[in-house]
Each structure stands twice: as C-alpha cells, then as structure tokens.
Amino acid sequence: MMIRVRSRDGLERVTVDNSHITVSGFKTLIENQLRVPVPNQTLSTNQNLLLAKTLDDRNRFTDMSNPQSPISSIGISHGSIIYLAYEGERSVAGPAIHQAGSFGKKMTMDDLIAKQMRITRQENPHCDSVSFDRDAANAFQHYVNETLAFAVKRGGFMYGSVLDDGKVEVNFIYEPPQQGTEEHLILLRDPDEENLVEAIALGLGMRRVGFIFTQTIGQNKKDYTMSNSEILQAAELHGQSGLKEWVTAVVKLEVNEDGGADVHFEAFQMSDMCVRLFKEGWFETDCGEGFDPKLSRMKKDVMVGVKDTKEVDNDFFLVVVKIMDHQVPFLSIKICSFTFCIYLPTRALSSILCIVVIFCTATGYNRM
Numbered sequence: 095m096m097i098r099v100r101s102r103d104g105l106e107r108v109t110v111d112n113s114h115i116t117v118s119g120f121k122t123l124i125e126n127q128l129r130v131p132v133p134n135q136t137l138s139t140n141q142n143l144l145l146a147k148t149l150d151d152r153n154r155f156t157d158m159s160n161p162q163s164p165i166s167s168i169g170i171s172h173g174s175i176i177y178l179a180y181e182g183e184r185s186v187a188g189p190a191i192h193q194a195g196s197f198g199k200k201m202t203m204d205d206l207i208a209k210q211m212r213i214t215r216q217e218n219p220h221c222d223s224v225s226f227d228r229d230a231a232n233a234f235q236h237y238v239n240e241t242l243a244f245a246v247k248r249g250g251f252m253y254g255s256v257l258d259d260g261k262v263e264v265n266f267i268y269e270p271p272q273q274g275t276e277e278h279l280i281l282l283r284d285p286d287e288e289n290l291v292e293a294i295a296l297g298l299g300m301r302r303v304g305f306i307f308t309q310t311i312g313q314n315k316k317d318y319t320m321s322n323s324e325i326l327q328a329a330e331l332h333g334q335s336g337l338k339e340w341v342t343a344v345v346k347l348e349v350n351e352d353g354g355a356d357v358h359f360e361a362f363q364m365s366d367m368c369v370r371l372f373k374e375g376w377f378e379t380d381c382g383e384g385f386d387p388k389l390s391r392m393k394k395d396v397m398v399g400v401k402d403t404k405e406v407d408n409d410f411f412l413v414v415v416k417i418m419d420h421q422v423p424f425l426s427i428k429i430c431s432f433t434f435c436i437y438l439p440t441r442a443l444s445s446i447l448c449i450v451v452i453f454c455t456a457t458g459y460n461r462m
Contacts, residue, residue, distance in 0.1 A: 095172035118161035134181040143177045216365035221339040222260040225418040247274035249307035304341035318388030329372035361415040368411035
C-alpha cells in the first residue's frame with residue numbers, strides 16, 4: 095500500500111508492503127525512502143504538528159509515539175496522510191517527470207504540491223537594530239503631525255550608515271516629490287534630484303539605508319501592521335537597494351492611556367522570502383476593490399503551514415527590528431529646491447558647505 099507523508103518539504107509517498115507494520119517499522123521505511131533518520135522523526139496524524147516550532151511542541155503529539163503500535167490500530171491505511179516533523183536538513187529529490195507523447199510532459203498533483211513555494215516566518219533580521227537621530231526623526235513626524243495631521247501618507251528615504259555589528263544609524267531623511275492619499279503613497283522620483291542627495295550623503299560618509307512612511311488616522315482603524323500596497327512598495331524598495339540591512343520604518347498615531355494621541359515609530363525588515371517573491375513576480379499588484387488589505391494575494395498557490403492558498407497574511411513578511419535613538423551636536427540645513435532637513439555633527443561643517451556650494455551651482459539655487 096501507499097502512505098502519503100507531508101512534511102515541511104511538501105507531500106511525498108512511502109511504499110508499505112505490510113499493512114500490519116508498526117510505527118517503528120514505518121519510521122524505518124521513511125528513513126530508507128525519504129532519507130530522514132529515525133531519531134530525528136516525529137510523526138502524527140494531526141496536521142498541527144507542522145506548526146510546532148520547538149522539540150517540546152513536537153513532543154505534545156503522542157498519537158504515534160509508541161513504536162510497537164501497528165499503524166492500522168491508529169486508523170492508517172492505503173492513501174492515508176501522515177505528518178512528519180524532523181530535525182536537520184535533507185536534499186529532496188525533484189518530482190518524477192514522465193513523457194506524455196506529443197503533448198509534452200506531465201506531473202501528478204502531489205508532485206505539483208511538493209514543488210509549491212513555502213511561506214514561513216523569518217525569525218531574525220539581518221539588521222540588529224536601527225537608531226534614529228532624535229532631531230531627524232522629530233523633524234519628519236512634526237511636519238506630518240502638525241501640517242498634514244496624519245490625514246494623508248508621507249514618505250522618505252533614510253540616510254546614515256551600517257555599522258560593523260549590523261546596526262543601522264539614521265542621520266537624515268530625504269523626502270522626494272510625492273503624492274499621498276489616505277491609503278496610498280506615490281513617489282514622484284526625480285533621478286537628477288536623487289543623484290544630488292546621494293552626492294551629499296557620500297560626501298558625509300553616509301548612504302541610503304531604508305525607507306520611512308506614515309500611516310494615516312483612517313488606516314489606524316483597520317486591523318493590520320502594514321497593508322498589502324505598503325508591503326509591495328516596501329519589498330520593491332528593499333529589493334532595489336541591494337542592502338541586506340535595509341530598514342522599513344512606519345510612523346503612526348496611537349491612542350494612549352489618557353485618551354490622547356502619541357506618535358509611534360516601528361521598524362521592520364522585509365523578509366528574504368518577501369523580497370524574493372516580489373522579484374520573481376509572485377505578488378498580484380492589483381487586488382481590486384474590497385480585498386482585505388491585511389492580506390497579500392499571490393498569482394499562484396503557495397503553502398502557508400499546511401494550507402495551500404493564494405492569500406497570505408502580511409505579517410508573515412515582516413521581521414521586527416529593535417529601535418534605538420542617538421543625538422549629536424547639530425547643524426540644521428534646509429535646501430528648499432526639494433525641501434529636506436539634514437542634521438549633522440558640527441565637525442561635518444566644512445564638508446557640507448563644499449557640497450552645498452556644488453549643489454547651488456548645479457541647480458542655480460542662491461538662497462538658503
């Protein structure tokens with residue numbers, strides 16, 4: 095008979111000659127046919143086994159823990175599905191492909207399922223923490239709070255440095271030309287303008303390290319950390335950066351214990367899987383009216399846990415980054431051609447003045 099075994103690698107088959115085989119004997123067949131060592135195996139008829147994250151979690155599934163029990167006594171017969179969790183890694187053979195005459199090649203449905211993209215949470219970010227210059231962060235949120243009243247979205251690129259220990263420091267924020275609504279943020283990017291900003295940053299020993307945007311008051315009434323459109327935008331910018339420590343920051347208003355509103359910063363990295371899915375074109379970019387914004391829609395089925403679906407909770411794509419702050423003596427400069435503020439240590443004065451002179455010459459700007 096044939097028993098189907100679903101693991102984190104997909105659905106596979108184990109051939110069983112004796113229907114009265116014990117759990118121990120079945121584990122030996124799994125070792126021989128699927129190359130998973132017996133000591134590493136945990137078996138269950140309960141699909142929730144695949145959601146267990148630790149050994150203690152897996153040990154709670156005891157329906158197949160007695161090695162001498164015949165599998166038939168557990169209700170396992172030809173075609174049954176058994177769930178397998180295991181420690182370690184293995185190389186999984188690709189699906190068998192058979193010739194099908196002039197119509198090409200075919201695979202079974204089980205083979206197709208085994209080839210699906212698996213969505214899992216990424217536990218650890220590549221960026222250990224992100225530290226915001228207090229005045230730079232305050233300048234960004236103050237404009238959104240006092241002028242825009244968090245009624246429309248606003249965004250900007252964060253500039254700073256990546257330290258040797260993987261920590262990111264943000265020292266200034268550049269806000270490109272943009273158009274914001276309650277739900278969407280459109281960046282009207284100007285390559286010439288961005289090249290000038292890059293030149294200023296380079297002269298100060300800094301680089302672009304992330305993207306920051308605000309969520310509106312209307313969005314706060316909805317049950318999500320980031321919407322599907324925000325996930326798409328963040329994944330695109332992260333992928334374009336080529337920086338594994340790239341940070342995405344969210345600024346929002348939250349109600350405090352006294353009934354007032356506090357400005358709240360959150361920082362994330364888009365998971366490696368999220369960036370990969372975006373680059374490979376798995377995301378539906380237009381989900382249409384009425385689609386739940388806390389979900390992202392895929393063009394093809396993916397596997398989330400033990401479920402095959404086209405809809406993925408956005409939180410699966412977010413990796414939380416710890417937020418810190420820092421402050422140094424400042425020189426505040428506002429270049430009104432594209433309006434952004436740079437707060438810099440006074441020791442950078444000579445460098446910034448040289449760069450600003452070059453900027454003014456290039457743009458014809460003569461007043462600061």
